[in-house]
Amino acid sequence: MSSVVSPLTAGIDWSSTHHAIALLDEHGIEVQRLDVEHNAAGLRRLVHCLRQAKVTGVGIERGDGPLVEALLEAGLTVFVIAPNQVRNLRRRYGSAGNKDDAFDAYVLADTVRTDRARLRPLSPDSPATVTLRMTVRARKDLLAARIAMANQLRAHLEHVLPGTIGLFRDIDSAISLAFLTRFPTQDKVDWLSSRRLENWLRTQRYCNPRRADVLHAHLSTAARGCTGPEAEARAAVTAALVAGLTCLRQQVEVLDTDIAQQLERHPDAVVFTSLPKAGVLRAARLLAEMGDARGRFPTPESLTCLAGATPSTRQSGKVKVVAFRWAVDKQLRGAVMDFAGDSHHANAWAADLYARARGKGHSHSHATRILARAWLHVIWRCWHDGVAYDPSRHRALQSLTATAA
Structure with missing residues (x-):
């Protein structure tokens, strides 16, 4: 008489270096525990183990990355259970609710076993969408870094060269960065006259160089910045921040172009x-x-x-x-x-x-x-x-x- 193998569920506590895995039978009894490294050999071992055990569902806290891709490619059904849910689910098994990798793997596996009807299997997005998401989020992070560095530059200029604050609309605009590159100290700003400023604006192809009188008046009436050797020393900080912002602007523009190209090729572009x-x-x-x-x-x-x-x-x-x-x-x-x-x-x-x-x-x-x-x-x-x-x-x-x- 052939024995019937009970269905198993698995839970994986993910980390950047290794993964803790728990396999449970239909009664919630742990039948196997693994710990594999986050590398090609470790993922192959993990997939082989899950397929050999005929696991019917895998619980994990995140829905992307090489680990999830390996599970989906192996034909396994993956359920994503958010970390805050896992934190609450720990109290099913004790009042302490302490974090432990092996225990969290057990909680994930048991949740798939008991709450499967309320969980939705992971439906992976297409590679084109995943790539677009990575690019869009990278651009968002670069913009955040650009805003932070612009704020740092503004705070620096309040002490070094106050007249440049509010001279143009944005402190990190191309014209602002060009001005700070050419006139990084109060001594060099003092050299400017309305006529010289207008000529410089024309070389930068500024949209309205005839505003030179207004801009020069702004520089003349603002609080004076550092002069002499102290100004020259602090100009190095100004140059470093300007260079950083220039690089960030360029990289954001590169990603803007890449995003436009990716969107144009995407089948769902017409919808959005x-x-x-x-x-x-x-x-x-x-x-x-x-x-x-x-x-x-x-x-x-x-x-x-x-x-x-x-x-x-x-x-x-x-x-x-x-x-x-x-x-x-x-x-x-x-x-x-x-x-x-x-x-x-x-x-x-x-x-x-x-x-x-x-x-x-x-x-x-x-x-x-x-x-x-x-x-x-x-x-x-x-x-x-x-x-x-x-x-x-x-x-x-x-x-x-x-x-x-």
């Missing part, structure tokens, strides 16, 4: 570029964060919840509290709110919805979340069907237009 005020970069960010795995969002509600556009409702007895939703995909929420916050400037329906929310006393951010929730239902339908947003088929917009007429 058709949205009002989307543009190239905003459309690319929306596409990258939503992805192209339709199974990830089977309903528009699943999308609005993960994007943080739906409030969190808690009720106990007669007490009901509706609050801001914190447990969301912050990258997706940022992309959606950025789009929604500008869409009401180019779409009558969005403008009406935003205005009515503001009329009820809601703050700008609250009104934007309300608008984002409505937009996500529209975007989900276009994304699910793979068609461009068509204002003439948007019933709510057409009803509003007909009423206004």
